Amino acid sequence: MIEVRDLKKEYVEDETSTQALCGVSFSIEKGEFVSIMGPSGSGKSTLLHILSFLDRPTGGSYTFSGRSIDDMSDKELAHVRNKDMGFVFQAFNLLSRLSVYANVEIPLLYSDIPPAKRHALIEDAVRAVGLEEKLHTETGRLSGGQKQRVAIARALVTDPNVIFADEPTGNLDSHSGLAVMEILAGLNKKGRTVILVTHETQTAEFAKRIILLKDGLVESDTPVIFDGTKKTQLK
Numbered sequence: 001m002i003e004v005r006d007l008k009k010e011y012v013e014d015e016t017s018t019q020a021l022c023g024v025s026f027s028i029e030k031g032e033f034v035s036i037m038g039p040s041g042s043g044k045s046t047l048l049h050i051l052s053f054l055d056r057p058t059g060g061s062y063t064f065s066g067r068s069i070d071d072m073s074d075k076e077l078a079h080v081r082n083k084d085m086g087f088v089f090q091a092f093n094l095l096s097r098l099s100v101y102a103n104v105e106i107p108l109l110y111s112d113i114p115p116a117k118r119h120a121l122i123e124d125a126v127r128a129v130g131l132e133e134k135l136h137t138e139t140g141r142l143s144g145g146q147k148q149r150v151a152i153a154r155a156l157v158t159d160p161n162v163i164f165a166d167e168p169t170g171n172l173d174s175h176s177g178l179a180v181m182e183i184l185a186g187l188n189k190k191g192r193t194v195i196l197v198t199h200e201t202q203t204a205e206f207a208k209r210i211i212l213l214k215d216g217l218v219e220s221d222t223p224v225i226f227d228g229t230k231k232t233q234l235k
Contacts, residue, residue: 001065001162001193002028002051008059009046009216020046022216023060028195030161033188035196035204038213045166047213048197052085052164053077065161082110086155088184090167092147094154096140100126103139104154111158125153129183145176152183162193169203181206 009021021043028034038044049055050062053069062069064080072080086107094103104125108118126132129149134142139150148168155163165184169177185206188194198204205224212220 001030002195003063004051004060006060007047007050007057007062009043009050009055010058020216021050021057024213024216024218025060026211026218026221028193030193031188031191032209033185033194033196033207035198035207035210036213037198037201037204037210038219039199041215042213043216044197044213048164048166048195051195052087053081082107083158084161086158086160086163088148088151088155088163088165088168090170092144092151092171094139094147094150097138099136099138100131100134100142100150100153101136103150104157107154107158113158121157121159122153125157126150128156128187129153143176144172145179148172148176148180149183152180152187156187162195163187165194165196167198168196169198169200177203 004027005025007021007024008019011018011020024043024047036044036047046055050057053064056069065084069077095106101122104122105118108121113121123132123135126135129152131146131149131153134146139147142150148171151168152163163184168180168184172180181203184194184196194207196204196207204210207224209221209223211218212222
């Protein structure tokens with residue numbers, strides 16, 4: 001589904017250049033659950049922005065579902081992003097005065113899905129995260145964990161090929177964070193591709209593979225195994 005080769009990203013400001021990515025290469029197959037980790041400044045946020053079509057690289061190649069990003073206009077990128085990608089953010093990015101239903105509906109407003117079909121899609125997405133009893137509740141009245149579940153439902157409602165989760169447990173307590181990660185893991189078991197950016201090792205190990213970045217390069221790319229009692233990253 002995703003292939004990047006020698007990916008580079010350089011930022012230039014006031015004649016000073018900063019190399020955020022220095023030649024990153026890897027592939028992600030459909031149905032994988034991959035965590036991207038790294039210290040501050042390692043390039044993980046930049047990489048996520050490029051993978052999710054929010055930015056373009058300055059060097060190397062990126063192919064998504066067989067198409068090079070270089071062959072797509074900004075309008076085409078926006079269309080693919082809305083159709084094939086779902087997003088879950090640390091800050092939830094919900095409209096607090098709108099109901100759960102209205103927040104989950106937002107991506108559908110920019111799609112070609114007819115209004116008559118939207119209701120069933122919204123209900124199915126909210127049911128998938130266990131919040132059907134909150135369907136018409138204002139999101140501002142929900143707990144942090146519930147808000148993140150609404151964000152996951154919003155990411156699911158267009159039936160995307162891949163879900164990008166950027167520090168999805170960063171604003172949650174441990175119990176709520178665990179519940180959110182179990183939902184993402186459950187979606188992956190049903191065949192959904194999940195790409196997670198996190199600095200938390202316990203969160204990252206819900207994935208089946210961890211890509212560790214350092215100074216704009218891939219320092220390691222290792223699978224995660226389950227030994228019967230806990231997950232362990234292979235060295």
